[in-house]
């Protein structure tokens with residue numbers, strides 16, 4: 001554990017010294033030190049979702065990913081990604097009702113295909129390949145290649161990436177209202193969580209770290225804006241329309 005904390009510190013220092021880095025370590029950095037990144041081991045469970053997995057990898061959710069209840073899921077989403085309690089509750093309730101049992105869920109319960117997990121993910125292959133669970137680096141790189149400037153992913157970039165990811169599907173699109181909502185919401189969350197200082201888009205480097213390692217970058221801080229349920233619902237609907245303009 002000590003080694004992990006020290007290497008976290010060392011890496012953070014190099015980030016802070018690096019020319020392209022954010023100038024000041026965020027106040028969240030001291031919280032991250034108490035929540036070091038430890039990839040899953042042993043019988044730990046993980047989901048197809050980078051947000052949940054990264055919270056478990058940092059111990060904001062139980063590191064074994066098992067028996068998560070409503071209160072645990074809500075607190076973590078609020079503390080880490082600055083989701084409003086209402087938004088976090090609605091997401092957690094959906095997960096528990098659709099994929100959990102007896103009011104708790106194990107993260108791998110969310111692998112169930114076409115319940116919440118859907119085809120054309122930004123990080124994983126379709127269930128039809130036999131594995132909708134493992135991160136696929138080339139898929140992540142394909143998605144990030146849609147960044148227009150190589151620095152940030154704007155919502156426009158995310159929209160074009162979604163079209164590309166859905167191109168192989170029978171209708172060249174996700175077919176099912178709930179998946180379209182889930183897929184749109186994921187892009188909105190990614191954009192919100194890693195928005196750069198200019199507000200133009202989510203930092204590509206941060207997204208790469210988050211999608212590939214399911215780790216929170218050392219110089220990252222929670223969004224300074226609390227994301228609410230109504231705001232996300234509207235943003236996801238707008239995003240779905242934007243995606244349609246690129247088909």
Ligand SMILES: *[C@@H]1O[C@H](CO)[C@@H](O)[C@H](O)[C@H]1NC(C)=O
Nearest residue numbers: 067099100101102103104105
């Ligand atoms: C749910 O709880 C009931 C009653 O306590 C128990 O009989 C059942 O085995 C539990 N189911 C699961 C999947 O844990």
Ligand SMILES: *[C@@H]1O[C@H](CO)[C@@H](O)[C@H](O)[C@H]1NC(C)=O
Nearest residue numbers: 170171172173174175176177
């Ligand atoms: C979705 O799939 C259903 C059943 O397979 C089909 O009837 C419907 O036309 C599809 N919808 C779209 C928008 O392609």
Ligand SMILES: *[C@@H]1O[C@H](CO)[C@@H](O)[C@H](O)[C@H]1NC(C)=O
Nearest residue numbers: 079082222223224225226227
């Ligand atoms: C979440 O956003 C609110 C403003 O909407 C801000 O006051 C608060 O500090 C943010 N939380 C975190 C953990 O940054």
